[in-house]
Amino acid sequence: MSVIEARGLRKEFTVRVKRSRLRREKRIVHAVDGVDLTVERGEMLGYIGPNGAGKSTTLKMMTGVLMPSAGEVRVCGYTPVPQRTKLTRRIGVVFGQRSQLWWDLPLRDSFDLLRHIFRVPAADHASRLRRCRSLLDLDEFLDIPVRQLSLGQRMRGELTAALLHGPEVLFLDEPTIGLDVVSKQAVRSFLTEVGVRGDTTLVLTTHDLADIERLCQRLVVIDHGRVVHDGTIDALHARYGSRRRVVVDLDEPVASYSGAIVEADGRRLVFEVDGSAAAVVARLGGLPGLRDIAILEPDIEDVVARLYKTTTEDAP
Amino acid sequence: MGSVNATAPPSALRNIVPAFRTFAAITGSGFRRYSTYRQATVAGAFTNTVFGFLRTYVLLAVAAGTASGLAGGYDREQLVTFVWAGQGLLAVVALWGSTEIADRIRTGDVASDLLRPVHPITMYLAADLGRAWHAVLTRFVPPVLTGLLFFDVYLPRQWFTAPLFVLSTALAVLLCFACRFLVNAVAYWLTDIRGPMIAWLIGSGVLGGLFFPLRFLPEPLMVAMWVATPFPGMLQTPLDVLVERDAPAMRCGLVALQVVWVVLLLTCCTVVQRRAERRLVIHGG
Numbered sequence: 001m002s003v004i005e006a007r008g009l010r011k012e013f014t015v016r017v018k019r020s021r022l023r024r025e026k027r028i029v030h031a032v033d034g035v036d037l038t039v040e041r042g043e044m045l046g047y048i049g050p051n052g053a054g055k056s057t058t059l060k061m062m063t064g065v066l067m068p069s070a071g072e073v074r075v076c077g078y079t080p081v082p083q084r085t086k087l088t089r090r091i092g093v094v095f096g097q098r099s100q101l102w103w104d105l106p107l108r109d110s111f112d113l114l115r116h117i118f119r120v121p122a123a124d125h126a127s128r129l130r131r132c133r134s135l136l137d138l139d140e141f142l143d144i145p146v147r148q149l150s151l152g153q154r155m156r157g158e159l160t161a162a163l164l165h166g167p168e169v170l171f172l173d174e175p176t177i178g179l180d181v182v183s184k185q186a187v188r189s190f191l192t193e194v195g196v197r198g199d200t201t202l203v204l205t206t207h208d209l210a211d212i213e214r215l216c217q218r219l220v221v222i223d224h225g226r227v228v229h230d231g232t233i234d235a236l237h238a239r240y241g242s243r244r245r246v247v248v249d250l251d252e253p254v255a256s257y258s259g260a261i262v263e264a265d266g267r268r269l270v271f272e273v274d275g276s277a278a279a280v281v282a283r284l285g286g287l288p289g290l291r292d293i294a295i296l297e298p299d300i301e302d303v304v305a306r307l308y309k310t311t312t313e314d315a316p
Numbered sequence: 317m318g319s320v321n322a323t324a325p326p327s328a329l330r331n332i333v334p335a336f337r338t339f340a341a342i343t344g345s346g347f348r349r350y351s352t353y354r355q356a357t358v359a360g361a362f363t364n365t366v367f368g369f370l371r372t373y374v375l376l377a378v379a380a381g382t383a384s385g386l387a388g389g390y391d392r393e394q395l396v397t398f399v400w401a402g403q404g405l406l407a408v409v410a411l412w413g414s415t416e417i418a419d420r421i422r423t424g425d426v427a428s429d430l431l432r433p434v435h436p437i438t439m440y441l442a443a444d445l446g447r448a449w450h451a452v453l454t455r456f457v458p459p460v461l462t463g464l465l466f467f468d469v470y471l472p473r474q475w476f477t478a479p480l481f482v483l484s485t486a487l488a489v490l491l492c493f494a495c496r497f498l499v500n501a502v503a504y505w506l507t508d509i510r511g512p513m514i515a516w517l518i519g520s521g522v523l524g525g526l527f528f529p530l531r532f533l534p535e536p537l538m539v540a541m542w543v544a545t546p547f548p549g550m551l552q553t554p555l556d557v558l559v560e561r562d563a564p565a566m567r568c569g570l571v572a573l574q575v576v577w578v579v580l581l582l583t584c585c586t587v588v589q590r591r592a593e594r595r596l597v598i599h600g601g
Contacts, residue, residue, distance in 0.1 A: 065427045067594055081593070088433045100428035104349040116341035117432050117439075119334050145352065 003169055003201050004039035004062060008071035010225075011057050031057040033225030034071070041168070042198040046216035047205045050308050054225040055205040059171050062203070063093050076168055089118060092162030096174035099154065100161055101146045107157045108142045111164060118165035125164060132160040135190050152183030159190060169201045170194065176208050188214045209300045221307055229307060233300060240306055242298035243272040246280050251289035267291075338434060339442045346446020357450075360407060361458040368403040368459050372396055372467060375528075388531030393470035394559040398529060400463025402555050405485065407455030408448050409492040409550050411520050417500035418509045430593070437585050441493055448489045470559050477560055480571060484554040487574040492550045494581035495520070501585070504592035525552030531561070542570075546577040 011032040016024040032054040039045055049055050060066040062073055064080030064087050073080060076090040093100070101110045115125040133139055136156040141149055149157065155175060162170060172191070176184045192215060194200050204215060212219060212233070219236060221229040229236055236242075245262075248269045263270035273280050277295050284293060350357070375395045379387040387395060406412075417440060420426045429436045463469055472478060499516045503509045521527050524547045530538050542548045553570045556562060562570070 060427065063431060065430050066596060084430065085433050085435070088431050091431075093428075093431050095427060098423075098425050098428060100431065102345060102349065104352050105345060109345065109348060113341055113345045116338045117434055119338065119433075 001041050002038050003041050004037065004073075004075050004203070006035055006037040006058075006062070006071065006073040009035040009037075009058065009061060009068055009073050010070040011054070011061060011066060012069040030225050032061070032068075032222075035222065035225070035227055037220065037227065037230075039169075039201060039203065041201055043218060044195045044202040044216045045204065046212035046219045047203060047222065048207070048209070048212060048219065048304065049205075049222040051207075053222045055222055056173050058222065059093075059173050059203065059205060063091060063171055064088070089165060090168050092165070092167035092170045094155075094158045094162045094170070094172045094175050096155070096172075096177040099146070099158065101154070101157055103147045104145055106143045106145050107138065107149070107160075110146065110157070110161060114161055114164050120165050124166065128164050128166060129160070132163060132190075135193055136160060136186065152179050152186070155179060155183065155187060156190075159187065163194070163200075167200065169203065172202065172204045172206075174206055175204070176206060176211055184208070184210075191215055209304060213300055221304070223308060236300075236303055236307070237298050240303050242303050243274055244277055244298060245296040246271040246273060246277050246284070247294045247296060248284055248287070248290065249292040250287065251291055254287070339438070342434070342439055342442035343446040343449070346443035347450045348446070349443070350447050350450040357454045361455050364403040364406060364455065365459050365462050368400050368462060369466075371399045371403070372463075375399060388529045389561065390529065390531070390559065391470070393468050394561065396463060396467040397470040397559050398555050400459050400467070400469065401558055402526065402551055403459040403463075404456035405488070405551055405554060406526065407451040408485065409488045410444070410447065410451070410496065411492060411524060411526060411550060412517060413492070413496040415500060415509060415513060417497060418503035418513075421500070421503040422507055426596075435586075435589075437497065437582075437589055440497060441490075444493045445489065472558060472560055474560060474564065476564070477557065480567060481554055481558045484557045484571050484574060487571065487578055488550050488554050490578045491546055491574060491581065492520075494578065494585050495546060495550070497585050498581070498588060501588050501592055504588075504596065520547055520550065523547035524550045525555065529555075531556075543573070546581060549574040549577050 009032055010030065013029045013031055015027050015029055017027050019025045031052075035054070035058055037058075047055050047058070057066065061068045062075050062080060064075075064084030067081050075087060078087040078090070080087055101107065102113065105113070111125075111129060114120075115122070120128075133142070136159065138156060138160060141153050141157075144153075146154060146157065159175070175191075176187055179187065188211060191202065191204075195202050195215065202215070204211060206212060217232060219229065219231065219233050220227055221236075229239070248271070250267045250269070253266045254269070260271055260273075261269055262272050271280055281293055281295075284290065372395070375387060375398075376392060379385055379390070379392055379395055385391065390398060417426075420429065426436075429439065432439065472481070495516070499509065499512050502512045506512070523530070523541050523545055530541060530548055530552050533541070542552075549570075553574055556570065557567050560567070
């Protein structure tokens with residue numbers, strides 16, 4: 001069953017560009033330019049794209065914050081802007097660069113206030129908060145005003161705040177932005193826990209592709225307001241011919257070696273393989289002076305960088 | 317017959333009680349937010365008290381300079397009460413307020429306000445009532461006690477003055493909230509609201525009766541200001557009610573005028589918010 005359906009979703013902004021001291025020219029910017037998207041219940045969707053591609057704008061239209069210029073969108077059966085009040089009870093939203101917590105109040109008070117605002121039964125609230133406290137280690141800073149929390153602590157608070165009313169869909173807009181490695185891991189582990197239950201749909205925008213690799217089965221890439229890829233990460237690799245690499249280190253340089261060498265740098269040889277590397281590794285086993293063999297998986301960042309570059313060159 | 321089934325619409329009461337609880341919780345949060353800034357509260361109460369002395373001496377000098385000893389129709393005691401209650405009310409209604417909502421619009425944090433199942437204006441208003449209640453306890457009481465201690469004040473002589481003053485003050489809080497919201501909401505269109513904010517500060521100070529009682533103005537001008545603008549309803553009306561400046565019927569009429577302005581401006585706030593949401597742009601992520 002689809003929880004998100006978007007058809008021909010568009011958002012245009014008018015910007016005024018200075019042409020001379022007195023003259024300003026109106027220009028229409030197509031932030032989102034005809035996005036079609038269907039997300040099924042329980043999916044974990046990665047929504048990526050370069051800066052200004054339209055990711056956050058799409059999310060804001062899906063959550064009812066921004067009015068689409070054209071097209072249709074339905075989330076949990078509601079049309080987001082006109083039915084936003086009803087929709088907010090069914091979704092949770094985390095904006096990495098904004099806060100939904102009360103700056104002056106301790107986290108505990110913010111959570112209690114959200115319970116009243118979303119009218120969550122006390123028992124449900126207590127059980128969800130208990131789970132978040134244990135998974136996100138909130139106890140040490142639960143009584144500290146939000147303004148005094150570190151970014152990592154605040155983000156853990158934001159995630160809890162977004163989940164306390166038991167949303168069906170969780171929208172996360174760059175939730176790991178600016179976080180250190182440990183905090184990122186904490187956020188990812190928590191989101192994995194949320195996702196594996198299968199009752200919460202996750203839509204995640206990020207620039208950190210490790211988030212996507214760790215969390216999402218499905219990847220949607222948007223650029224210049226249009227969807228340029230919708231499928232699994234493996235499908236993206238297949239589309240761009242990503243191959244595994246076998247890196248061989250030797251004690252002495254070899255004069256020649258027959259095989260698909262893509263790089264040869266003295267004592268290091270790099271091969272590319274499709275599928276299993278077993279045959280290549282078996283052949284390399286007989287090389288004299290072999291010191292080490294490593295198999296590298298294709299790098300998603302390289303693939304996505306190539307994809308962004310391709311779409312930028314194709315852009316009108 | 318008379319049985320309840322699952323499709324029966326929920327009774328209004330069933331919805332009103334949780335709605336009231338939500339409203340009360342947000343009001344409580346407004347109170348708690350302001351109670352965390354203790355030094356600022358003390359500094360504010362001290363400043364209002366110091367300026368209370370200055371304003372009292374100026375107005376008493378004006379009254380002493382008239383043949384009747386009255387200034388704008390107020391005697392000395394009424395002027396003292398007008399000043400000291402006014403110094404307290406200033407913080408209760410938050411005449412100068414803050415640009416918090418405008419800042420949230422400018423930075424895009426307003427998106428979080430839209431993602432809650434409570435209308436943004438209801439949420440801002442409930443929080444503002446909490447702030448006002450905190451100000452009653454911490455910012456209204458000190459100047460009023462100071463006035464009582466150092467001057468001969470006018471104490472109301474009619475029993476209904478106190479409840480009418482409370483009602484008028486509550487309406488003043490609503491009125492001032494609505495005006496401040498409208499000034500802040502300009503940020504949906506202009507982003508930078510320094511200009512409108514300065515105009516608001518000057519307008520509300522002069523026309524609200526803070527800088528001088530509006531009764532000092534020529535009567536036609538005063539009446540025009542009172543009827544055509546909401547400003548006198550924010551300070552001048554509750555203070556005139558408290559010092560019993562007019563006949564009882566007239567005082568009730570002035571409070572009724574406050575009600576009209578409150579309804580008008582809160583409706584205006586809702587319309588502005590609706591239009592603003594239609595053209596909202598949230599930049600940068």
